[in-house]
Amino acid sequence: MVDAARPGTAQNxxxxxxxQILRDGLARTKAELAxxxxxxxSTVASRVDGLxxxxxxxxxGEAVSTGGRPPARVAFNxxxxxxxxxDLGATHSTVAVADLSGRILDSGTRPIxxxxxxESLLDAILSDGARLLDGASISAPLVGVGIGVPGPVEHSTGRPTNPPIMPGWDRFDIPRYVxxxxDVPVLVDNDVNILALGEQVTxxxxxQDLIFVKVATGIGAGIISGGELQRGAQGSAGDMGHVQVPRASGSTRDPQxxxxxxALASGFAIAGALRAAGIPADSSSDVADLVRAGNSAAIEATRQAGRDVGEVLATVVNLLNPSIIVLGGSIARAGEHLLAGVREVVYRRSIPLATQNLTIVQTQAGERAAVLGAAIMVARHVLSPANVDALVARGR
Amino acid sequence: MVDAARPGTAQNxxxxxxxQILRDGLARTKAELAxxxxxxxSTVASRVDGLxxxxxxxxxGEAVSTGGRPPARVAFNxxxxxxxxxDLGATHSTVAVADLSGRILDSGTRPIxxxxxxESLLDAILSDGARLLDGASISAPLVGVGIGVPGPVEHSTGRPTNPPIMPGWDRFDIPRYVxxxxDVPVLVDNDVNILALGEQVTxxxxxQDLIFVKVATGIGAGIISGGELQRGAQGSAGDMGHVQVPRASGSTRDPQxxxxxxALASGFAIAGALRAAGIPADSSSDVADLVRAGNSAAIEATRQAGRDVGEVLATVVNLLNPSIIVLGGSIARAGEHLLAGVREVVYRRSIPLATQNLTIVQTQAGERAAVLGAAIMVARHVLSPANVDALVARGR
Known part of the structure; x- marks a missing residue:
């Protein structure tokens, strides 16, 4: 990864x-840029030539002439x-090719x-990526790769750190392997972080302040605060799944x-509770199917899971005062029941100042939010001022 | 308040x-700046003249000559x-005069x-400020005022929002009154936010990721994440005091x-619990005195308060993955007991990845951290690129 340079280290x-001025998409003349x-x-002319x-x-095209030859304009390409x-999941992976604005040109999914x-998974996925690049409607060089994985990642090195559902991946140097x-910059992040980015952009x-919560087989959050994705000191920020909570609904409560x-509110946990009640459910997708089919036990269990997630989100709201909470993942997408449970608790338990303008909604970004988020993460990185300077310097 | 301008709106x-290059304190020539x-x-010469x-x-002074007249150097002043x-507290206020690096030149405290x-309080405090300015060892114009208040603030407008212990201040337009x-920019923030800034700078x-927790009459937190103070959408971020917690130590637990x-762990609450046990304690400072005097009931109550604060911090650590938690306020400063209770719970309950490099310490910044934080907040604001540009343009 290329890090942002301090002022004064630029080569040009x-x-x-x-x-950065041209990234808004408007066309401008060199005189306007100066x-x-x-x-x-003279500096503008030289830098524009480099770009x-x-x-x-x-x-x-050309600007309107004020006499003489009309001045040429340039724009972001x-x-x-x-x-x-x-987007690497537990059971499937999606690979997409996108342009520098994050527009998805093509994508494909495979079961994994x-x-x-x-090693074998990345080999297969990168082969998928190479085929997408070969077939892309646009012929341009590859400038970066972004990968979301289902576990904690040390973002600065791109290594998963004790990922519970990724045996064999602990400390694996994904960027070096890719x-x-x-041979381009490779950024790796937790899947919920890239979902949060994709949701925000879409x-x-x-x-500026958005919390994305994924409730599927597991539970995790992506935190955008002050306009920036917050990863924390070791990259483990957003770990909602291991927050300890008392079960709010119980009429008696044991200190243990x-x-x-x-363990209370994930799709995995709901499936277990349903099985204990004699209802066959092996996975979070079984739970989602039962909810969609109108099974009343699955609906009540999902609503209770929403209340449990709401207990933790009530604390998140007091601490971070977001303006939007987005619920995603298979359990959230199965209907309004998880959402209803979350709202019930958060609006009752968080402080009024933090809830008066708080919106809690289901994900709107759809299936491709993850690859979109990964594409945006990489595009922002390679198009940062320091990296553009390096890119132009290398091209000369 | 002057907001950060977009690129291209600068007057010069x-x-x-x-x-910004010169703010590091090093002296440079115009050629180096170019x-x-x-x-x-020619642009550098003109801008340097303006500054x-x-x-x-x-x-x-002068740089070493390479032949001919040695070039002049300039530096941040x-x-x-x-x-x-x-720093406005419930029972006292401190006013300080500082230079643009945040160095405190003089300060004074009055009971309030x-x-x-x-209105009457700000009149008195601003008169104190005027006297400090008159007597300051440096003669320079006032460029900004920073105020920390003991309650939630809408940072963008400087108005307190439903502050529980500030009757008469709700929605009061502090900047306009000051x-x-x-007639300078006036920034208002929650007192715990400026304590967090002061602690970080000192x-x-x-x-980049620091949580400051103040445990005194009330409880609040200042959150620095990704290097930036996080205020949230309405400025209420960091409200730890109203997070609902189960009492962890109870051998039986009622759902209510x-x-x-x-209500469990503030100085006010501890004093109430001690009174109920027949020990005279009216305030958080009484609690601090009892702890310092070795009263075993006060020490145990303070340690339990630390465990209760730790319950909430365990969640904060999973969510934000800070590298430092700093405990401040009168109860934290009374000894190691609050700290011991916090550590006991956080290191046991938070995920290992988030605690393996986590430091939990008492405040080191001392009594003047709040006014230092307020001074830093204002200096950063008035010296931002857009505001410096405006300052120079006005001066011409």
Whole structure:
């Protein structure tokens, strides 16, 4: 990974600054860019040439002439590069190819078993990615790979850290392995973090404080606070599943009756509770099917799971004062029951100032939110001022 | 308040950029600044003149000559402006005058009753501030005022929002009232937020993820995540006091036995529990005195309060993965007992990945952390690139 450079370490100072202005998509002349940045005209001309040579910007017609030859305009070229975005789940993986604006050009999904370990799985997934790149409607170089995995990740190194459902992946250097095949920056993150990014970009682009909660086989959260995804000191931020909660509904309560949220309210836990009541359910997708079919025990169990998730979210709301909470994952998508349980508890238990403008909704970003989030994560990284400067310098 | 401008809205583009480079305190020549920024030499000369005229930078001797007249160097001038920093508590207020680096030049404390309401109190406090400015060892214009108050604040407007212990202050426009006397930017924040900033700057300048918890008459937290103070959508982030917790130590537990953390573990609550046991204690400072005197009931109650605070912090640690938790406030400062209770619970209940590098300590910043934090908050604001540009433009 290339880190953001301090001011003054740029090889061609001003390149990144000019490019950030053009990223809004509007076309501008060199004179306009000089006015906007304060850079000398000669500097702007040189930097624009570099960005044109790197393909990151493109000629965009002419401005209206004020006499003499009309000045040429340039604009951001989102098809200058391609990104591979991977969403790695426990039982399936999706690979997408996207342009530099995060637009998904093509994608494919395959069944996997995450327990097969990193090497054979990554080989298969990267082959899928290579086929997508070969067949892409746009011909441009690959500039980065983004991968979401179902477990905690040390974001700075891209290594999973004690991931409970990923045997064989602990501390595996995913970026180095991927780079043997694709020698570009590789960013790895927890799947719920990329879902939060995808949801924000798709449905809530103006929102600075958003919590995305995934309730499926397990439970996790992606936290966007102050406009930034928060990963914490070791990258484990958002671990809601291991928060210990008392069971709120019980009429009697034993001091030992406190469990991880995941053990109470995940799809896995709900399936177990249904089996104990004589209803066949092996997995979170079985639970979702039963809920959709109107099974009253599954519906009540899902609503109670919502209340349990709400107990933890009530604390999250007091602590972080988000404006949006988004519920995703298979259990949330099975209907309004999880949502209803969450709302019931959060609006009753959190402080009024934090709930008066709080919206709690189901995910709106759909199936491709994860690969979209991974594509956005990589595009933001490779198009940061320092990295654009390095990209242009390398291209010369 | 002046908000950060988008690129391209600067009146003298490059001013802010040049100034940010110089804020590290090193002296540089105009040629060095041109190389570092990519700005034209003529632009740098003009912007440096503007910053010199505004006093924000100052001549700093000459560089070594490479033949001919040695080039002049310039450097950040932290005494170009003064800041008033106010820490408003329930029973006392501290006012300090600081320079633009946050260095406290002088300060004074007066007893107050926050329930006297905003107008008479602010009048008295601003008169104290005016006297400190008159007597300051540095003669420079006032450029901003920062105020910490003991309640939730809508940071964007500087208005307290339903502050429980500040009768008469709800929605009061503090910045407008202060600006009738001092016509400069006025920033208002919750007192625990400015304590968190003061603690970070003093003791943990490299730490990006720090939680400051104040346990005194009430309980609140200041959250620094990803290097930024997190205020949330309405400014109520960090409200730990109203998180509902089960009493962890009870041998039996009733489903109704769940209370706000503040009702269990604040200095006010501990004093009440001691009174119920026949020990005279009216306030959190009485509790602190009893603990210091070795009263075993007060010590055990304080340790239990630490365990209760730890219950909530265990969740905070899973969610935000901080590297440092700092305990402050009168109850934390009375000894190691609160700290011991917090550690006992957090290290047992939070996930291993989040606790393996977690440090939990008492405050090290001392009595002036609050005014230091308020001074830093204001200095960062007035010295942001957009505001420096505006400052220089106004000065011309």
């Amino acid at each position: 100072p001003g390149t990144g600054e000019i490019f 006015d906007l940045t304060g850079l000398a005209r 044109l040579a790197a393909g990151l910007i493109t000629p965009a 989102p098809v200058a590069g391609l990104v591979l975005a991977v 078993d995450i327990a097969d370990g990193p 780079q043997r095949r694709f 449905a809530w682009p103006q929102v 009756d406190e469990r991880d949220l995941e | 583009p490059g001013t802010g950029e040049i100034f 190389d570092l920024t990519g700005l034209a030499r 010199l005229a505004a006093g924000l930078i100052t001549p700093a 932290p005494v170009a402006g003064l800041v008033l920093a106010v 009753d926050i329930a006297d309401g905003p 600006q009738r006397r001092f 003791a943990w300048p490299q730490v 036995d769940e209370r706000d953390l503040e």
